[in-house]
């Protein structure tokens with residue numbers, strides 16, 4: 248048969264392509280390889296196959312968008328899983344994820360886990376962050392409330408026929424959420440390693456799975472994320488709270504660093520923009536500038 252399908256998994260040089268609920272094992276043969284294009288999970292392709300195990304990808308169809316990490320294409324929503332305890336909450340990592348997702352042009356839903364493992368006092372420490380992200384426009388859901396039947400139904404309805412990706416640190420609770428959404432998946436989940444205080448990387452590959460009428464990709468966890476693919480002067484546009492104020496800065500294209508009459512810096516001083524978020528902005532700028540310098544030297 249010859250037809251259109253979607254790459255759902257990639258293992259050992261084989262691309263697994265779904266077409267009408269059947270999965271075909273294929274290899275890449277199309278001329279896209281000459282163009283240096285590498286198919287990733289989520290890609291729509293034209294493929295040909297003689298049996299379930301023997302097929303070829305002939306053509307890679309244009310991508311709407313793609314994330315670098317995890318590598319997935321054609322995504323409508325990223326569910327960004329952020330644990331409060333084990334792994335502990337890191338505003339820096341959350342900001343990296345949010346900025347990378349905005350740069351890729353993909354909507355974000357923040358999903359907070361393990362609030363049940365900390366005291367009320369400790370929770371209050373994080374509350375200002377959670378409130379802040381909601382205030383600036385990120386929808387946010389939280390475990391274990393998110394597992395209530397009516398909440399799961401609402402999330403499924405929100406997903407509809409779309410494609411979502413679940414991303415976040417190792418052991419944050421990605422597979423756990425998917426198992427609640429679709430118990431038939433029965434994905435392996437694991438306790439985080441006590442000695443390393445991080446996940447054991449239960450999920451080892453990106454895999455796109457049917458959940459209700461839509462698709463969700465579970466992805467391996469990670470502990471750091473580079474944002475150096477973003478051009479230095481564009482970074483500010485992906486901090487949605489800064490972007491909302493930039494009209495009020497004195498200079499067009501204000502980088503919110505050294506310029507006078509900067510509305511962003513004023514908001515930080517006033518406390519309407521979180522200091523930690525602004526500090527992360529400056530840190531990301533330093534990382535991007537260091538990378539640019541390094542690349543310039545190599546040329």
Ligand SMILES: Nc1nc2c(ncn2[C@@H]2O[C@H](COP(=O)(O)OP(=O)(O)OP(=O)(O)O)[C@@H](O)[C@H]2O)c(=O)[nH]1
Nearest residue numbers: 361390418419420421422423436437448449450468
């Ligand atoms: N107490 C508590 N435990 C949770 C919560 N969410 C997940 N867990 C537990 O945390 C552990 C790790 O969860 P997983 O769903 O495997 O995490 P993951 O993000 O898929 O991990 P990797 O696949 O390694 O990246 C499991 O033992 C879960 O039962 C939560 O909200 N509260």
Ligand SMILES: [Zn+2]
Nearest residue numbers: 496501503509
């Ligand atoms: Zn400014």
